Amino acid sequence: MLRSLCSVAVRLGQKRQPRFLSSTATGGDDDGKGPKAKDIIDDNLLKAIDGVANDIHPQSITEKKSLKHTLINRLVANEKASFDAAAVSANSEMLDDQALIGLLADVAGDAKVEKKVPPKSAQLRQERRGLVLLRKEIFYQAIHSGFTTEEARVKSETIVNEAQIKLAEQRKALLSDVREKLENDETEQTERSEKEHRLFTTALEFLEKIYKDDMINSDARKIVNVDKDAIKFFQQRPLGTWKKSEKYEDHSLEFWTRWDQRAATIANGSFGPTNSFEEQIDWTTKGKQWEYPIDNEFKMGDEAGVSFIDHVFLERHLPSLGIPKTGPIAHFMHLVCVGLSKNPYMTAAKKREHLKWFADYFNTEKQKLVHKLHEQEQVAAQNAL
C-alpha cells in the first residue's frame, strides 16, 4: 500500500513537471549545502588553477587563495549557467521516458552534466506540489471509501506524511549508494570512463524504479535482444532414448488419443463463428439449415425414394383392382385418380390405399347395382325424349 502511494506521489509530481535527473544526487531534505567546487569542476582544471595561482603569486599565500577562489567561482558560475540552459530543454523531454533513456546515454558519455546539482528550489517546489496533489487524491479516495470528511482529511495527512518519510528514506539509501560511487570515481581517475558508465547504469536503474508505474513498467524499459552466443535451441544432441534406425510400434489406447484430439479441437473453437458464413456452417452441421445446394426434397423422409410416376400415374392400378374398364364406375375412378395424382400432401402408398378402398367398395354387387341403376337412368332418359 505504502509503496503504491509512493509511486502515486512520484507520478503526481511527475505530471506537473518531470523530476530532474540529478534530483537523485541531491535528493534528501537534509542536504542543505551547495555543491562543492570539486564536484563541479574537473580535477585537471583544479590542478591547472593551482598551477596558475602558483605562477602568478608565488609568494603571497593569501593572494594566491583569493585568486584561486575567484577563478573557481567564475568557473562554477559558468558551468551552472550552461547546466541550467541544458536542464530547461531536458526538462521538456523528461516526460517521455524514451527520450530520457537517450538523454541518460548521452550523459553517460559526458559525465560533467550529471555531476552538477540542479536548482534545489525548483525541485522542492515540484515535490511540494506533488504532495499537495497526493494529499488531495488520498482525500478523495478516502471519501469514496466511505470515511467522513474529517477522518479523510486526517487520513490523507498521515498517509501522505508516512509516504513522504518512506520515500525520503528510500532516496537517502539510494543516494548514499550513488555518492559512494561518485567518490570512488574521483579517486580512480584512470578507470574513470568505465566507472562512470557503471554509475550511470545505477542511476538509470534507480530512475527506472522511480518512474515505475502501477501496471506497466516505465516506457524506458531495456530492450533485450537475441544473444547470438547463447546456447542454441535446435542444435543440441538428442536425448538418445529412441533410435531413428529402430522400428517402433504404435501401442496407444486408440480412444484416449481420439478423445484428446477431440478436446484439442473443441478448445480451438474459440468463441464460435466469426462471420455469417461460419454461422451458416454451424447451423448446417447442427441440422438447423437446409443444406447447400438447395434441394426442395431435403429430408423428405420415406418419400425420398418414391418416384413421381407412382404419385401421378395411378390409373394403371385399376385393372388389377377389378374395376370395370368402361361404364360409370370407370368414369368415376378416372376422376378419383386424377384428383389423387394432383395431391402433393399424400404419400403414394396412401393413394394406393385409397384406390384399394374404392375397389373394395365397388365390389361385384355394387357393380351390378350401379350397372342396373345406370341402365334404368338411360331408359328413363330415352323415355323422356
Next chain:
Amino acid sequence: MIGRIGLSRVLTRGLSSGEAAKLTIQPAIERSPTDLLNALSETVGPDTTAPHFAYIDDPITIPSTQSAKKTYFMAKEFGKRAARELATEWPTLFAFDRDQPRLPAFRPQHLADPFQVDPTEKSLLKMIKSREVQDSCVLYERLRSENVEVSEKVQLELFRLVAYYNSSNIPFSEWQEWAGIRNFGEESNGKWKTGGVADLLFETLQKTDETVSIMIAALCKFHDSQSVERAKELYKEHQTGKIHLEAFNGLIGASSFNAAKKLAAEMNSLKISPNISTFNALLFSAAKISKYEEKIKAFSEIIAEIRELDMEPALSCYYIIVKNLIDSKLLDKEKRGENEEQSYNKQLTLAVSWISEILNEIEGDIVFFKKRLKIRIFHIKIDFLQQNVISEPIFRSKFFKMYDFSHRFCQNQGISDENYKNLAPVTSQCHLFFVEAMGVLYRASNEKLAEQLRNIYESSQNSIKMPVFTVESTFYNRYLQLAIEQTPSLNRIQELYFSMVPRLVGVNNSLTSLVFRKISASSERNWPLLRRAIVDGITAGQLNGVLGEEMRKQLSNVQLHTLGTSEREQYTTLVQKLVAVWIEFSQFTEERMRRLQRKLSPSQISECALLLTRIGEQQKAYELLELLLDENASSGEEATVYPKGHARPWAMAELFEDALRKKDTYGAALCLEILSLTANRAKLEPLVNRMVEKCNVNQEQARILQGFVRLRPQ
C-alpha cells in the same frame, strides 16, 4: 478447386472457338453441404472493421472492455440456454408441429433420466455415447441393484468414460455447444475420486493391459500424491504385461526427470513409439529440475530427440519450454535481489534467443508450406492441361517439359504431397504458446520478435486459434502496449490503436494512460487519437479518478487553432459530453443512487469551466464556477461539490483573462472572487487594477472591488 473449374471453362471455350475440338464434360465433383460455405468464408474472412461477430447487433450495445465483453457474451448465451430450456419444457409453444421437414434441432429434448429410463444395457450405451458421465454411473448402479446383467464390453466402455473423466461430468473446456461457459467457466482442479465408479469397475473388470493402462493414465491425469503412488504401484504389479503409451505418458509426466528418462528407456525396450504427448510429459518432468543449466539442457535435448525421430514438435512443447525458461521466483521485479537481477537478465536473454529460434523455425515451415502449395496448384493445372489439351501437338512438348521441370524441382526440394506442414492444434495447450511467448517478449521489450510472432499467428497457414475474449485479448494487449511503448510516432500509435481497440484488446486503464503519456510526451499533435482514447474512456467508465483528470489535462492542452473545422466541432461535442457526464455523476444525490455519485472537485470545476469557455459556452462555465461559491452546493445531503480543495490557479487565470478580453465584468468578478479564496492581497491587487482598466466599471463598482481586495489578508 474452384480455380480449376474456372480454368477448365475458359480453356474449353477457347478451344471450341477454334477448331472443332472434342468437348469433354467433367464429372461433377462431390461436395459436402458445407464446402461452398467454407470457400465463401475463407474468401471473406472476419470483418476487421466491425466488432467480433458475436457482438454484431445494435451498435449501442457493442462492448469495449473485457468485462463488458464477458457480460454481453454470457448474457447472450444464457438467454439462449433459457430459451432452449423453455422449448424443451413446452415444445408446442415454440415449434409449429406440422412443419416439414421435421427438424429435431428445433425440438430439444430433456436428457434421459437415469432413474426413469429402461434399465437396459442399450440405455446405458446410449448414455455413454452422449458422454453423460454421472448419469451413466447412476444407471450402472441401478442396473447392478436390479441385477441386470451388463456385458463386459459395455462395462469396459463405461470404464473408459469414467476413467477419462474421473467419474465427473465432462469439464467445461470440452463443452462443444456453449462457447461462453467453455472459456469463462472455472474448473475445479480435479483430484482422483477414490472409491468412485472407476475404481469399482477396475476391480470388476479383468486386469488386462488395456484396463491397467487406462487406470494408470487416469490416475496420472487427475493426480495427487496418493494417486500417483497408486499408479506407480499398478505399473510395478503389471510388469509382466505391456502397458500402453498413455499410461507411460502419465507416469513420465508425474515423475522426476531421472525417473522419466528411465520410463522412456523402458518404452524404448518395449518398442513403443512415442507421440507428442510423451515428449510433452518429458518436458513437463524436465521443468521440475531445479538447476537452471541442467533444465535448459534437458529441454533442448528433448526437442532434438523429437526432430531426430522425424517428428515435428507441437506448439505445446514450445509452450512448456517458454513457460519454464525464467524461474518463477525471479518474475516479480520487487522481490529480485542484486544477484537475482543478473540471473533474471541472463534467463530473459536466453528466453528471447530461444523464442527467436522457434519463430524462425515455425516461419520456415510456413514459407515451405506456401512454396509447396504453389507447386501443388501448378501440378493441378498441368494435370488438367495434360488431360484436356494434350491432343494438341504444339502444346504437348511444352507441357511435358514444364511437368518434368516441376517434378524435378519438387524432388530436389524434398517436397511431396505428404510432407507439407501447417500449424494445427495437436493438444489443447498449443494455443498457449503464443500468449506465453508474447509475455516473455513483452518483458524483454523486443518489438521485432513480437511482430514476427503476431505475423505467424495471423498467417493463413496457422489454424491454431486462441479464445478471442480471454487469451487472445491478453496476447494482443501485450503486443499493443509493447508496440506503443517502443514507437515515438503518434501516427503509428493511432494506426495500431484504431485497428486493435476495442475489437481485439479491451479498453483498459493501463493502455489508456500509456496512450495519454505518449501523447503528452510527443511533440506531434494527433487529435483523432486523443479523441478516440477519450471516447473509449467514456464507454469504458474511466471518467472518474486519475484518468478523468488526465482527459481534462489533455483537452486543455489541445491548441484549438491547429484543429480543422470538423475537428473543432468534434472537440466541442466531446467537451460538452464530458462535462454533462461529470455533472450527471455529481447529481446522484438520492439515497439509492449515492453509491454512484462522484462529487465535483473544485479543481475539476475550474478545468471544466476552462474547457467550456474554450468552446464558447461562457454561460455554462460561469454556472459551474458559481458552484464553488455556493455553500449549499458543498454541504448537506444534496451536496454535489467537495468542500475541500482549490480551483486550479492556471485555469482561473486563463478564465479571468478571457473575461477581461470580453469585457465581461460579471465573469471577471466571479473569477476574482474564486481566486480570492486562495490568493492574498498582493496577488489580487494587480488583477483588480486590470479589471478596472479593461472592463466598463463605474466608480461605485471600482470602489467595491478595491474595498474587497483590501479586506483580503496580506
